[in-house]
Amino acid sequence: MNSFNIVEKLLSKQDYPVIEKKIERVQETKAILIEFDVQKNSGFFKLYTKYFLRSLKCRSGADEIVDPLPTRSFIPRVKFAHEVWGIPGNYILFSTGEGEGGYLYNIEDDSVWDFQMGQQQQLANGTLPHWDSFYEFMIWYLTDEEKA
Template sequence: MNLKEQVELLLSQQKHPEIIKKNLDDQKFTHDVLLSLGVRPDSEFYELYTKYFLGSLIGSYSELVDPCSPDSFDGAIMAHEYWDIPKNYILFTTGEGEGGYFYNTEDNSVWDCGLGEQHLLGTDQLRHWSSFYKFMVWYLTPDES
């Protein structure tokens, strides 16, 4: 099973999978917002966020948000303006814990970055995943401990 199939399987095991699928109007809106944020239409991030409301997922870690909703879009902009996060990184968690998960639009990677660690983005000094699908498999897999 490839990573995309693993993510789809894990998504189907969510308590309310029918709630997290987007209708065509929401998909179009998401398409427009993601393009404005520099997300490539052939990326894993684009593919999942245009299909699902990932903010409704139940995970064991920081709460994911949909960067395309008005409040979350403001959060992505806030990270750029106030935290000096480079434009190619999109915050897709609440940021309330003084940091969060950032998607890199240039290489499809995901970074776990706290405030004060911005200068470490893109280095091996921060926890990161080489693809959005790898991150999602980790995020959606129940913690066994």
């Protein structure tokens, strides 16, 4: 089973059904992700254009991730991380950002980074905890630590 299928299986086991986006919402999501230079063949692009990824039951202690729709939640977070936290433009903050940190998606290589304020240099050095792909992150995110 490939990583995409594993993530879909984990999403199907959520307490509340994960909603697939209707075509007009898919197009809106694509436009937002393309605006931020997310690659169309990336796991991030594929999952976010297929599903509403919000309010997911996830690993205890994990930050809540947000969906590009509605844009009033997603776009301001991304811009805030760039403008206030000084995060390079190749990263997208896709979690709430509460607690002065969150999950950053790297549009250049499909990796996800666990960032906290004050760790800009570690992010630049590549020494922060991270997942090598968005699918790897989602598998971790949606798996209970007891079952991991």
